[in-house]
Amino acid sequence: MAILVTGGAGYIGSHTCIALIEAGYDVVVVDNFSNSRTDAMTRVTEITGRSIPVYDLDLSNPIAVAHLFLTNTFEAVIHFAGLKSVSESVSDPLKYYSNNLSGTLVLLEAMKKFGVTNLVFSSTAAVYGMQESMPVREQAPLAPISPYGRTKLMIEMMLSDLVAAQPRWSVAVLRYFNPVGAHPSGLIGEDPSGIPNNLVPYISQVAVGNLETLTVHGDDYPTPDGTCIRDYIHVMDLASGHVKALDYVMSRHGLRPFNLGTGIGASVLEVISAFEQASGIKIPWHIGPRRIGDAAISYADVTRATVELDWHPTYELVDMCRDAWRWQSNFPHGYQTHPAPPVLT
Ligand SMILES: NC(=O)c1ccc[n+]([C@@H]2O[C@H](COP(=O)([O-])OP(=O)(O)OC[C@H]3O[C@@H](n4cnc5c(N)ncnc54)[C@H](O)[C@@H]3O)[C@@H](O)[C@H]2O)c1
Numbered sequence: 001m002a003i004l005v006t007g008g009a010g011y012i013g014s015h016t017c018i019a020l021i022e023a024g025y026d027v028v029v030v031d032n033f034s035n036s037r038t039d040a041m042t043r044v045t046e047i048t049g050r051s052i053p054v055y056d057l058d059l060s061n062p063i064a065v066a067h068l069f070l071t072n073t074f075e076a077v078i079h080f081a082g083l084k085s086v087s088e089s090v091s092d093p094l095k096y097y098s099n100n101l102s103g104t105l106v107l108l109e110a111m112k113k114f115g116v117t118n119l120v121f122s123s124t125a126a127v128y129g130m131q132e133s134m135p136v137r138e139q140a141p142l143a144p145i146s147p148y149g150r151t152k153l154m155i156e157m158m159l160s161d162l163v164a165a166q167p168r169w170s171v172a173v174l175r176y177f178n179p180v181g182a183h184p185s186g187l188i189g190e191d192p193s194g195i196p197n198n199l200v201p202y203i204s205q206v207a208v209g210n211l212e213t214l215t216v217h218g219d220d221y222p223t224p225d226g227t228c229i230r231d232y233i234h235v236m237d238l239a240s241g242h243v244k245a246l247d248y249v250m251s252r253h254g255l256r257p258f259n260l261g262t263g264i265g266a267s268v269l270e271v272i273s274a275f276e277q278a279s280g281i282k283i284p285w286h287i288g289p290r291r292i293g294d295a296a297i298s299y300a301d302v303t304r305a306t307v308e309l310d311w312h313p314t315y316e317l318v319d320m321c322r323d324a325w326r327w328q329s330n331f332p333h334g335y336q337t338h339p340a341p342p343v344l345t
C-alpha cells in the first residue's frame, strides 16, 4: 500500500515526498511536469536513497488516471497538483478553473471507484480573501478575491459535499500561509521560472545576481514599518504537517480544515533583514507603489493544527532564508541543466 502524491515533483510535493519516506511510507508520484522537472525526483532519490515510481500524466485524463489506480494500491492520496499563480489566474481564469477543477474531479472519481477514501488536500490562505481580524481562524468567512483562490474554495466545497454524502471518506484540507525555504541539503527548492512574483524567491534572485533590485510594494500600510505582514512557513515544516495530516485522515472520518503557518507575522522589511543576516549579502531594494490585491496583514491561528494534529513548526524566519539561500546559491537557475542568460530588470 502506497501514498499517491499528485504534483509530487513540484515545490511542496517534492519536500513532502522526503518527509513521507522518512516517516516510513511508500510513495508514488504523479505529475504532468507543467511546472516542475524530473530532476526534482532524481534529487529526492539522492537525498532519501529511495527510488520513487513517477507517472508522467495529466490528472484531467480519466483513462490514464484509471490505469494508475488499476495498477497500484493506494492507502491515501495527497493532492498537490494544481496551478498556483494568483496573477496568471486573473489574466487566464479558464486555465485555472479547467486544470484545478477537472484534475481534482477526475482524481476523486477514480478514488471513489477504487475505494480510496483518505485524502489530504492542498488549499491556501487565499480562500480567506481580505480578513479584518487577525490571526485568521479556520472558522473565518471564506471570500477569495482571485480566480485561483476561488478554484481552491470550490474544491473545498466539492469535498465537503462528497463527505456529507459518503461519511466513510476522510479529508484534511490544509490551508497554507506563505511557504518558503528549501530542504536543508540545498539540493531541492522552489524552481525559479521567469521573474518571480513572490517575495522570498524574488529576494533570492536579487541576492544571486539574476535580478538587480527588489521593489517593496508599498510602505504606507497600517503596520509598524508600513510594509505588509505575512506568515512565512518553512517548506519542511509544511511537509511534516502533511505527514501528521495523513496519520490523522487514516484514523478518522469526515472533513477538517487546518491552517498551516507559524502564527507569527513578519513584514517585508523584516524578511529582507533576515535574508541579509542569513546570506551575508546586502539586498538592494526601493519602495514602489502598493500591489493590487495585497492585504496589509495576514497570519494564521494555528491552534487547531497544533492541538489536533500534534504538529509544531520548528523553523524561524532566518532559517527559512538560510535554506532558501543555500538552494538558490547552489543552483542559481534552479533545475536547469544549462543555465539561461541572467534576466535583468
Ligand atoms: N507555493 C505556495 O505559495 C502555495 C500556497 C498555498 C497553496 N499552494 C498549493 O499547494 C499546491 C502545491 O504548490 P507548489 O508550490 O508545490 O506548486 P508547484 O507548481 O511547484 O507544484 C504543483 C505540481 O503540480 C503539477 N500539476 C499541475 N497541474 C497538473 C495536472 N493537471 N496533472 C498533473 N500534475 C499537475 C505541476 O507540474 C507541479 O509539479 C498547489 O495546489 C498550490 O495551489 C501553494
Ligand SMILES: O=c1ccn([C@@H]2O[C@H](COP(=O)(O)OP(=O)(O)O[C@H]3O[C@H](CO)[C@@H](O)[C@H](O)[C@H]3O)[C@@H](O)[C@H]2O)c(=O)[nH]1
Pocket: 084, 085, 086, 124, 125, 126, 176, 177, 178, 179, 197, 198, 199, 200, 202, 214, 215, 216, 217, 218, 227, 228, 229, 230, 268, 291, 294
Ligand atoms: O517583489 C515583491 C514581491 C512581494 N512583495 C510583498 O511581499 C509580501 C508577500 O508577497 P508574496 O510572497 O507574493 O505572497 P502573498 O501575496 O501573500 O501570496 C502567497 O500566499 C498566499 C496565501 O497562502 C497564496 O495563496 C499565494 O499563492 C502566495 O503567492 C506582499 O506584501 C507583497 O506585496 C514585495 O514587496 N515585492
